[in-house]
Amino acid sequence: xxxxxxxxxxxxxxxxxxxxxxxxxxxxxxxxxxxxxxxxxxxxxxxxxxxxxxxxxxxxxxxxxxxxxxxxxxxxxxxxxxxxxxxxxxxxxxxxxxxxxxxxxxxxxxxxxxxxxxxxxxxxxxxxxxxxxxxxxxxxxxxxxxxxxxxxxxxxxxxxxxxxxxxxxxxxxxxxxxxxxxxxxxxxxxxxxxxxxxxxxxxxxxxxxxxxxxxxxxxxxxxxxxxxxxxxxxxxxxxxxxxxxxxxxxxxxxxxxxxxxxxxxxxxxxxxxxxxxxxxxxxxxxxxxxxxxxxxxxxxxxxxxxxxxxxxxxxxxxxxxxxxxxxxxxxxxxxxxxxxxxxxxxxxxxxxxxxxxxxxxxxxxxxxxxxxxxxxxxxxxxxxxxxxxxxxxxxxxxxxxxxxxxxxxxxxxxxxxxxxxxxxxxxxxxxxxxxxxxxxxxxxxxxxxxxxxxxx
Numbered sequence: 001x002x003x004x005x006x007x008x009x010x011x012x013x014x015x016x017x018x019x020x021x022x023x024x025x026x027x028x029x030x031x032x033x034x035x036x037x038x039x040x041x042x043x044x045x046x047x048x049x050x051x052x053x054x055x056x057x058x059x060x061x062x063x064x065x066x067x068x069x070x071x072x073x074x075x076x077x078x079x080x081x082x083x084x085x086x087x088x089x090x091x092x093x094x095x096x097x098x099x100x101x102x103x104x105x106x107x108x109x110x111x112x113x114x115x116x117x118x119x120x121x122x123x124x125x126x127x128x129x130x131x132x133x134x135x136x137x138x139x140x141x142x143x144x145x146x147x148x149x150x151x152x153x154x155x156x157x158x159x160x161x162x163x164x165x166x167x168x169x170x171x172x173x174x175x176x177x178x179x180x181x182x183x184x185x186x187x188x189x190x191x192x193x194x195x196x197x198x199x200x201x202x203x204x205x206x207x208x209x210x211x212x213x214x215x216x217x218x219x220x221x222x223x224x225x226x227x228x229x230x231x232x233x234x235x236x237x238x239x240x241x242x243x244x245x246x247x248x249x250x251x252x253x254x255x256x257x258x259x260x261x262x263x264x265x266x267x268x269x270x271x272x273x274x275x276x277x278x279x280x281x282x283x284x285x286x287x288x289x290x291x292x293x294x295x296x297x298x299x300x301x302x303x304x305x306x307x308x309x310x311x312x313x314x315x316x317x318x319x320x321x322x323x324x325x326x327x328x329x330x331x332x333x334x335x336x337x338x339x340x341x342x343x344x345x346x347x348x349x350x351x352x353x354x355x356x357x358x359x360x361x362x363x364x365x366x367x368x369x370x371x372x373x374x375x376x377x378x379x380x381x382x383x384x385x386x387x388x389x390x391x392x393x394x395x396x397x398x399x400x401x402x403x404x405x406x407x408x409x410x411x412x413x414x415x416x417x418x419x420x421x422x423x424x425x426x427x428x429x430x431x432x433x434x435x436x437x438x439x440x441x442x443x444x445x446x447x448x449x450x451x452x453x454x455x456x
Contacts, residue, residue, distance in 0.1 A: 001148040004121075006032045008316060009140055009153040011126055011166060013042050015302050016288025017159030018109040018118075019309030020316075023060045025117030027317050032151060033113065034124045034142060042122060043106020046191055046268035049229040050075070050206055050221050052295075053303035055096035060310045061112035069105035070098045071223045072203065079205040090205070097206075099223050103264075124149065129156070129170040129284075136325065137170060137283035155316045155325050158286040159309065162186055162269040167286070175281030175327050176429050178292075180456050184237035185273035185292075187299070190244055191231030193264040199225035200256050211246060218250055230257075233299070235272060237356070237455075243267070272296045273455070274346040275337065277436055278429075280330040285312045293337065296349040304341050311336045331429055343422030349455075350415040350446055354408065357452040407450065414446045 008024050010017045013035040024031040035042050054070070057063050075097045080089040114120060121144060128141035130150070140151040158166045163186065172179055200222060207220035211232065221229040232247040251257045271292040279291035287293065287308040294301035315333035319325045421442055426435050447454050 001150055002144070003150045003152060004032060005152045006030045006119075007153065007320060008032075008155050008157060008313075009034060009151045010118075010157045010159055011140065011164075012159035012161060012288075012290070013037075013110055013113075013120065014045060014106070014159055014161065014288060014305065015109060016290070016293070016305035016309035016312075017157065018113040019058065019060045019306045020157050020159060020287060020313040021118035021309075022109075022113040022116040023310050023313035024317065025113065026060075027313075028117070029317070029320070031118045032153075033118050033120045034126060034140065034151065035120060035122050036125045037122060039120075039122045042120070043110055044103045044266070045106060046189065046266035047102040047229075047302075048191065048219055048221055048231060048299060049099050049102050049223060050300060051098045051100050051302050052093070052298070052300045053095055054098045057303060058306050058310045060306070060313075061109055061116070065112045066100075066105055066108045069100045069102075069108055071101050071227070072099040074204045075099055075206060075222070077205050079202055079207045081207065081209040083209070093206070099206075099221050099229070101223060126160070126166065127169075129166055131171060132283075135171060135174045135282055137281065140166075154283065154320050155330075156284050157309075157312055157316065158284065158290045159288050159305075161289045162271055164286070164290040166284075167290070170281070170284060172281050172284070175284075176278035176331075176432050177281040177284070177286075177327075178276035178278055180277075181273075181292075184235075185271065185455060186236050186269045187233045187272045188236055188243065188267070188269055189231055189233035189299075190247060190267040191229055191265070192247065192262045193223070194228045194230050194251070194257065195261045195263055196226050196228060196257055197259045198256070200228065209250070216246070218247070227263075228257075233270070235356075236269075270294060270299055270301070272299070272349075272352060274349040275342040277439075278327075278331075278334050278432065279337070280327050280334055282327055282330075283325045285316060285330055285333060287312045291337075293342070293345075295345055296352050304345075307340055308337055311340075328429055332427075335425055335427055338422055338425040343419055343425065346422050347415045347419035350411060350418060353446060353452045353455055354411045354450050356455075357450045410449050411446065414442065414449060418442050418446070 007029040008031045010021050010033045013033050017033055021031050021033045077093055078091045124142050124144040126140050126142045130139040132138050137156050139153050142149045158164050160166055203222045203225035209218040216234040218232050232243050271289055271294045273292050275293055276291045279286040288305035293304040293308045312333050315330055319329040421439055426432050
């Protein structure tokens with residue numbers, strides 16, 4: 001067996017892993033990025049390709065490094081197709097939005113991390129976590145290019161994606177690390193990159209469409225006016241969908257896709273849950289999809305992963321410098337994530353909970369009547385403040401759905417209450433159990449108000 005010794009071992013060469021490695025490398029630390037794919041395939045990840053917050057990306061890897069992967073920067077709104085109502089809603093999206101070539105982007109962030117000093121170990125499949133007698137994670141066991149290998153490190157950063165095997169292998173029972181994680185809190189998705197013969201009319205929009213079942217959704221994101229990321233996903237707490245067949249059926253019924261050619265296809269799982277309550281344990285930090293750092297209503301996770309990787313690396317640096325890689329020393333990473341985007345994502349998850357308790361057609365009819373500008377704000381802020389005039393206009397337009405509208409309004413108030421609680425996230429593990437207990441009480445009220453089955 002070959003043994004490799006590094007200051008930090010990062011598992012996964014996605015956004016969170018590369019940004020963490022780049023930050024560590026620039027600070028002079030020996031960091032290995034362990035990646036199961038080969039050098040050619042690394043960075044090839046199933047993704048919707050939409051990047052929200054492109055104007056606020058961390059400079060850990062300079063933005064100039066990734067800009068060539070931005071293929072469509074003219075997107076400024078969402079286009080919601082509601083077949084049951086024969087309605088198409090155009091909804092503005094606040095902030096800078098871009099559609100990217102995800103594989104090209106993946107290559108460029110790998111290059112950025114390498115230029116910062118990170119060492120990449122490709123063709124390496126992690127199969128176990130090494131822990132000391134006190135529970136501290138001290139390394140990894142893997143198969144590298146067919147041979148056993150072990151990685152010794154002061155800290156392991158888990159950037160291995162949704163439902164990470166590292167969290168199954170590690171004993172995290174003695175730490176604050178969130179172990180309330182189930183497959184039903186995730187979505188399964190499949191996407192194809194499709195070349196169409198003529199430019200689509202909606203090249204400045206992200207297109208969303210519900211499937212015939214509440215658990216499913218379709219998307220069409222234009223990389224360019226003739227290269228479309230077409231995908232479909234379903235929530236794993238529902239009966240599985242035949243993703244490939246259902247996507248192809250919709251493509252066949254869209255005239256703009258006649259004569260189209262599929263140039264790439266890939267599937268993946270993604271979190272549609274709140275961020276982990278804590279993503280730290282002694283010698284161990286989870287980032288990106290591996291910690292639920294994804295907007296649960298849109299599936300967007302690239303920018304959050306970049307920041308999470310950066311924040312994790314900065315706290316790991318402080319921990320190594322102090323000679324203390326305990327949960328308490330790493331904790332500030334959790335607080336920074338919650339302060340930046342985690343609290344907002346947790347509040348948005350309330351609307352996912354709400355949707356599981358209502359009929360799809362009723363929700364789509366209500367959606368067609370809502371003030372969509374304010375709804376757009378809600379999708380990105382966690383809450384929407386609606387004035388009296390807008391309330392009255394909404395009430396008139398939503399006649400026939402007042403019961404559901406009242407329930408949605410009550411849910412919105414509960415989401416605000418949850419957001420306020422997350423904004424008081426503890427600054428050390430000492431207050432964590434009390435904070436979590438009170439959060440669970442709010443969630444109990446949300447389940448009671450919506451009639452939804454408990455998600456956590």
